Amino acid sequence: MSHHDATDPVEKKYPFPSLLALGLQHVLVMYAGAVAVPLIVGNALHLPKDQVALLVSADLFACGIVTIIQALGFWKIGIRLPIMMGVSFTAVPSIIATGTNPDLGMPGIIGAVIGSGVFTLLVAPFFGRWVRFFPPIVTGTVMLIIGLSLMRVGVNWAAGGQPMIRGPEGMIPNPAYGAPFALAVAAIVLLSVLLLTRVLKGFLSNLAVLMGIGIGFAIAIAFGKVNFHGVADAGWFQVIHPLAFGWPVFEFWSILSLCAVMTVMMIESTGQFLAVGDMAGRKISQRDLARGLRTDGVGNIIGGLLNTFTYTTYAQNVGLLQITGVLSRYVVAAGGGILMLLGILPKVAFVSASIPSYVVGGAAIVMFGMVSATGVKIMSRVDFAGNRRNLYIVAVSVGLAMVPVVADNIFDQLPAALGKFLHSGVLVGTFAAALLNIFFNGVPAREPEDEDVQGAIAAADPA
Numbered sequence: 449m450s451h452h453d454a455t456d457p458v459e460k461k462y463p464f465p466s467l468l469a470l471g472l473q474h475v476l477v478m479y480a481g482a483v484a485v486p487l488i489v490g491n492a493l494h495l496p497k498d499q500v501a502l503l504v505s506a507d508l509f510a511c512g513i514v515t516i517i518q519a520l521g522f523w524k525i526g527i528r529l530p531i532m533m534g535v536s537f538t539a540v541p542s543i544i545a546t547g548t549n550p551d552l553g554m555p556g557i558i559g560a561v562i563g564s565g566v567f568t569l570l571v572a573p574f575f576g577r578w579v580r581f582f583p584p585i586v587t588g589t590v591m592l593i594i595g596l597s598l599m600r601v602g603v604n605w606a607a608g609g610q611p612m613i614r615g616p617e618g619m620i621p622n623p624a625y626g627a628p629f630a631l632a633v634a635a636i637v638l639l640s641v642l643l644l645t646r647v648l649k650g651f652l653s654n655l656a657v658l659m660g661i662g663i664g665f666a667i668a669i670a671f672g673k674v675n676f677h678g679v680a681d682a683g684w685f686q687v688i689h690p691l692a693f694g695w696p697v698f699e700f701w702s703i704l705s706l707c708a709v710m711t712v713m714m715i716e717s718t719g720q721f722l723a724v725g726d727m728a729g730r731k732i733s734q735r736d737l738a739r740g741l742r743t744d745g746v747g748n749i750i751g752g753l754l755n756t757f758t759y760t761t762y763a764q765n766v767g768l769l770q771i772t773g774v775l776s777r778y779v780v781a782a783g784g785g786i787l788m789l790l791g792i793l794p795k796v797a798f799v800s801a802s803i804p805s806y807v808v809g810g811a812a813i814v815m816f817g818m819v820s821a822t823g824v825k826i827m828s829r830v831d832f833a834g835n836r837r838n839l840y841i842v843a844v845s846v847g848l849a850m851v852p853v854v855a856d857n858i859f860d861q862l863p864a865a866l867g868k869f870l871h872s873g874v875l876v877g878t879f880a881a882a883l884l885n886i887f888f889n890g891v892p893a894r895e896p897e898d899e900d901v902q903g904a905i906a907a908a909d910p911a
Contacts, residue, residue: 581885
């Protein structure tokens with residue numbers, strides 16, 4: 449199919465009202481995930497509410513810019529397909545590990561995000577050749593690990609915060625931790641999401657997470673547990689200031705940790721690109737792939753400069769394309785425009801930042817569990833019966849990755865650099881899975897140039 453065929457669904461233009469409605473639908477599907485990441489990171493770093501609101505605004509604004517670049521494209525950047533870009537969950541464990549280091553904080557996070565963006569931009573053209581080192585056994589294991597390492601964050605939220613908080617004398621047990629009200633609301637949110645998913649059909653079932661959070665938020669408001677402090681003072685309109693947290697700090701280990709995550713995310717993105725290309729009846733060439741992956745890198749650089757995090761293709765939006773059958777890239781670009789608009793409306797961000805952590809905690813258990821479940825789904829194509837060694841790859845990688853999750857201080861006596869590497873469960877798990885796969889299954893064969901990308905289909909799975 450030629451790129452500008454009149455019947456090409458990707459190039460189809462809609463009248464403005466339809467564009468807005470269809471674009472808004474994409475925004476609603478990704479909104480819960482997009483605001484969850486800045487809320488998670490802000491809570492984990494104990495940032496004040498106005499700074500959490502700033503993270504939410506910056507994130508929505510950058511989501512919009514990066515989505516427009518991906519859908520409309522310029523120069524050698526952007527795959528020009530209907531692909532929504534959003535802030536990635538996959539990077540959250542690494543981001544929190546960097547941010548909670550007192551020497552790094554937000555400037556360290558921003559430095560790592562920009563550093564990993566430059567890395568992604570540089571490796572994008574060659575990535576098709578590397579994909580073979582990340583077959584489903586490796587990507588599936590890494591996704592499983594990422595979901596599991598996020599669980600601790602989700603569970604602490606559902607309990608109403610961190611188990612230990614900073615008191616005047618140092619760290620003290622948090623009296624609000626595990627409060628019955630928090631646990632009850634988190635449970636109601638979790639059950640609401642499950643019920644809505646079971647009952648609702650089509651597009652509405654995609655909004656189950658957002659509705660579940662809405663129900664929990666409404667209960668918290670009804671019981672007077674929500675503090676809307678700052679919403680009234682927030683202006684109606686604001687400009688996103690670059691580098692609001694000061695100059696970035698570039699620290700080797702935190703950058704390396706995010707580069708490992710970006711490698712896994714590029715494989716996920718590859719899967720999404722191929723899935724969308726498949727739906728639109730387009731063959732994705734190595735050049736298209738490089739343009740799409742460069743956007744991940746550019747997204748991180750833009751994200752870092754605008755005080756936010758790592759950007760990637762949103763699987764739930766690829767799912768929405770499958771449900772609606774609307775494949776116009778202009779619809780997705782309209783969604784990007786709506787996101788930019790939301791980003792410059794601070795009241796929206798302040799209301800989002802007012803949602804108590806236990807409300808998001810109930811939904812987080814579903815969202816983070818889904819990350820693990822995606823890993824299991826990818827591994828469903830792996831032969832475990834015929835090749836028992838594959839079990840060892842999963843067992844050892846998950847085991848090693850869980851060490852820092854279950855035992856915080858285990859590496860404190862090791863040299864600092866080694867401790868930093870080992871403390872990132874995702875980094876250790878990714879290295880372990882890739883190396884164990886080579887150890888047990890040998891170095892994967894090179895594919896002929898042309899089939900590189902098709903080979904990647906097997907490596908990554910559209911959600």
